[in-house]
Amino acid sequence: MGHLALQLYDYHLWANQQIFTRLKELPEDVYRKEIQSVFPSIAGVLTHVYLSDKGWFDVFSGERLEDTLKSAEQQKEDILSKEIEELEDLFLELSDRYQLFLQKEENINLSLEIEHPSGDIMKTTAADMILHVVNHGTYHRGNITAMLRQMGYASVPTDYGIYLYINKK
Numbered sequence: 001m002g003h004l005a006l007q008l009y010d011y012h013l014w015a016n017q018q019i020f021t022r023l024k025e026l027p028e029d030v031y032r033k034e035i036q037s038v039f040p041s042i043a044g045v046l047t048h049v050y051l052s053d054k055g056w057f058d059v060f061s062g063e064r065l066e067d068t069l070k071s072a073e074q075q076k077e078d079i080l081s082k083e084i085e086e087l088e089d090l091f092l093e094l095s096d097r098y099q100l101f102l103q104k105e106e107n108i109n110l111s112l113e114i115e116h117p118s119g120d121i122m123k124t125t126a127a128d129m130i131l132h133v134v135n136h137g138t139y140h141r142g143n144i145t146a147m148l149r150q151m152g153y154a155s156v157p158t159d160y161g162i163y164l165y166i167n168k169k
Contacts, residue, residue, distance in 0.1 A: 005130040015158035022156040
């Protein structure tokens with residue numbers, strides 16, 4: 001598979017798919033049910049993760065972080081209103097774009113200067129930011145697991161170790 005960033009992104013894709021598969025097994029209202037948690041609903045968590053993943057991809061493609069944050073805010077209600085299958089399709093389309101991007105070694109090593117809205121500049125690489133994308137997704141999949149348990153449902157394992165076990169047999 002090559003570079004660690006590519007393998008970790010593949011894990012991110014697998015783990016997200018595990019969550020979507022599990023959610024589609026549950027009663028339809030679970031996806032939008034409002035509960036007292038970090039986000040008001042699982043739909044809210046997945047909307048946030050999608051818009052964050054999309055925003056970072058746009059930064060890799062040369063857009064300013066501030067512009068991607070504004071774009072995410074403008075798209076939030078539209079994405080939040082989508083049915084789970086529609087959002088899953090958006091995740092898959094974005095994942096295809098990430099995978100095409102990451103298959104080029106020069107993109108993985110791409111140097112980035114990201115201007116934070118506060119004005120500070122962060123110098124990093126696309127590979128380092130992929131680690132952030134994956135870590136961010138892992139954090140929020142944990143939120144979804146907690147929310148499902150709060151509603152009385154089991155989640156699904158999405159640990160990196162399980163991904164490795166399945167893919168290294």
